[in-house]
Amino acid sequence: MTYDPVTANPLHGNPLRTRADVEKALHDLFNPLLPFFSEGGARVRLDGAAAHFDRAAADLEGFARPLWGVTPLAAGGGAFDHWELYRRGLANGTDPDHPEYWGQVNSTDQRMVELAAIGFTMRLLPHLVWEPLEQRAKDNLAAYLKHARQFDFADNNWKFFRILVDLGLQECGVEFDRSLTEKYLGELDGFYLGDGWYRDGNIRRIDHYIPFAMHFYGLIYAKLARGDDKRVAAYKERARLFAKDIRHWFDEDGGTLAFGRSLTYRFACGGFWGALAFADVEALPWGEIKGQFMRHLRWWADKPMANRDGILSIGYGYPNLFMSESYNSAGSPYWALKAFLPLALPDDHPFWTAEEAPAVTSHEPVPLRHPGMVMMHTDRNVVALASGQQNWQMRHGTEKYAKFVYASRYGFSVEADERAYHQGAFDGALAFSDDGRHYRVRETNEVARIAGNTLFGRWKPWSDVDVETWLIPANPWHIRVHRITTPRALHATEGGFAIGRADMNADTYIDEIGRAVAKSKTDVSAIIDLGGLREGRAHRALPNTNLIVSKTIVPQLRGEIAAGTTVLVTAAMALPAGPSAEAALGRVPQAPDIADLEALFAREGVDVSAILVPERF
Structure with missing residues (x-):
């Protein structure tokens, strides 16, 4: 029988309209894990691929992460066997x-991440995971958590x-250093920028970790903390502000903006909507919050995101190690x-x-100063014009943060070969080469502003080459203006959507x-x-480079850049x-005047929040 990757998706065929549907989805996602629990129950090992941390930590990850779903299920009265x-x-x-011991935490360690789910479970379900334990097991669990929490966690x-660990310890009556x-x-308050937005540490990066981490955990704290009314009120008010902006990262079908790292967490991106409800x-x-939540789950139901046995793969729309992180x-996945918190x-x-x-969508653009984006809702899609953030620590960090444009329906592509310039996808990007083999794209900005x-x-793609880029919405189009100053001739390739x-x-290729x-x-x-005679190419990109579909076409413009200044x-x-797309092809926007753009920024330009942190090398 031919393998059908869509039907292997545990969400396949689930209408995802009711609470019962969501419960079923959780069970269908969890049950394929059962054969992979170790004999002692402490480890879950799903395949042989490695992360940068040790195998014991990876096995703990497999054990702990399902708790983000099954714990709320049980807290709400749902059956879990x-x-x-x-x-x-x-x-x-x-x-x-014990031979399945997870290993001791002695510095910043992946185990710290996974212990949060255990603390969360101890806080909500002490009668299921703490009280039935023998005293020696209680002592070991408490000692393990208390030892780990004394070390510095990542900034x-x-x-x-x-x-979250502390919430669990407190609920179970374990004494610890509350300072x-x-x-x-x-x-954590030091990461707050205003208007509901945080940054994820003191770095040039504002991504999905703001909704599915900073606000998600903050709202859990707001629900479960005792005696911290001022901070609880602040967390709730920040979430209220944030919701009005982050809804523009979701399209009318439930797809979310494909942008940044850790997208293999998939529908964790919808966790923010569930956390609002939880708190x-x-x-x-x-009705709008529920619609955002349910549509997002439904968006994933037809994606070939699981392996044959129903195990979620590393990847996004399909199994894909190219786009993964070292962690x-x-x-x-x-x-x-975390999406199942409601x-x-x-x-x-x-x-x-x-x-x-x-x-709630609008044909008008929505500017977001803090992440440095201008959002555009188009048909069954949301587009983000992006000023360009910075992430040099992540694999493919440039593609994940520094393209000119990102989208929910079309995702983005990561490059498969840095020594194959003519094979590059370069969707949403402008690539330069000075030797026909290697290439440079935007990796970071010296200046990022919004007006x-x-x-x-x-x-600067090279130290001696300067590029100024303006991005202008013209729904459903967007316009990019690049002023390039170079002391030597270059070749350039610029890509559209994949x-x-x-x-x-x-x-059809034109x-x-x-x-x-x-x-x-x-x-x-x-x-x-709009301003020259570059050659058009409907490029068949290398397979498995795009996040959403495994084979893509990327329209590109290609041409020589002479020494001097080129626009x-x-x-x-x-x-x-359909008809709307064909009509749009006949309504190409006009090129703007650079002098008008410069005047606009002289009058109204302000720095993008994401750029206002010193670079780290």
Whole structure:
């Protein structure tokens, strides 16, 4: 029988309309893990791929991450038949004399991350995971958590992990040094920027860790903390502000902006909506919050994201190690179960009783100063024009943070070969080569500013080459203006949006002077040269480079850049196939005047928040 990767998806066929549907989805996601629990219950090993941390930590990750889903399920009265397995695992994993011992934390360690789920479970379900343990197991578990929490956690969202452990210790009556809790709560406030936005540490990076980590954990704290009313109120108010912005990272189908690191956590991106419900924060009407949550789960139901046995893969829309991080083990994707937090709520909670409301979208652009984006809702898609953030620590950090444009429907691509310039996808990017083999793209900005609905960045692909880039929305198109100053001749390739490619070349490719267009059965993507005669190429990108689909076409513009100063003006768009897409091809926007853009930024330009942190090398 032919393997069907879609039906291997545990969400396949689930309508995902009701609380019962969401419960079923959780069980269907968890059950494939059962054969992979170790005999002692403390470790879950799903394949042989490695992360940068040791195998014991990876096995703990596989054990702990499902707790983000099954703990709310049980807290809300749902049935889960495997608590004895988890109790056995907690006892053995924290027993230094047991062969499945997780290993001692002695510095910043991946184990710290996974202990947060255990602390969360101890806080919500002490009667299931703490009280039934024998005294020796209680002593070992308490000692393990207390030992780990004394070390420095990473200077970012990790600081919440100590706080979640502390919530569990407190609930179980274990004494600990509470000054360490207060220290991290204060330091987390130092990451807050205003208007509901945080940064994930003191770095040039504002990504999905803001909704699915900073706010997610903050809202859990707001629900479960005792005696910290001022901070609880602050967390709730920040979430209310944030919801009005982050809803523009989600499209009308439930897809979310593909941007940044850790996208293998998939529907964890919808965890923010569930956390609002968990904390009883009606930041938007309940129907809208529920609609965002349910649509996001449904968006994943037809993606070939699982392996044959129903185990979630490393990847995004399909199994893909190219896009993974060095800290992704086979258990990493199960942070997706953070989305199931609303199962802790009773059936009569207004989140569950509300009728789903459609997404709030607007044809007008939505500027977001803090992440340095201008959002555009197009048909079944959301587009982010991006000023360019910085992440040199992550694999493919440039592609994940520094492209000019990102989208929910079309994702983005990572490059497969840094020594194959003519094979590069370069979607949403401008690449230069001085030897026809190697290439440079934007990796960071010297300046990143926003003025109204327009973005500006100044960047250097080489130390002697300067590029100024303006990004302007023209829905469904967007315009890019690049002023390039170089002492030597270069070759340049600029890419539009990547769309799915059919087998047997059953697509339409238009390669012309000044434009390239790709048409598939489902989508149309185009890139137009508004100011010159670059050659158009509908490029068949290398396989497994795009996050959402494994084979893509990327319209590109290619040409020589002479020594001196050159101005390139580009329009790009992608839409679902149909009359609207064909009509848009006939309504190409006009090139703007650089003098007008410079005047705009002289009057109104302000620095993007993401750039206002010193670089770290």
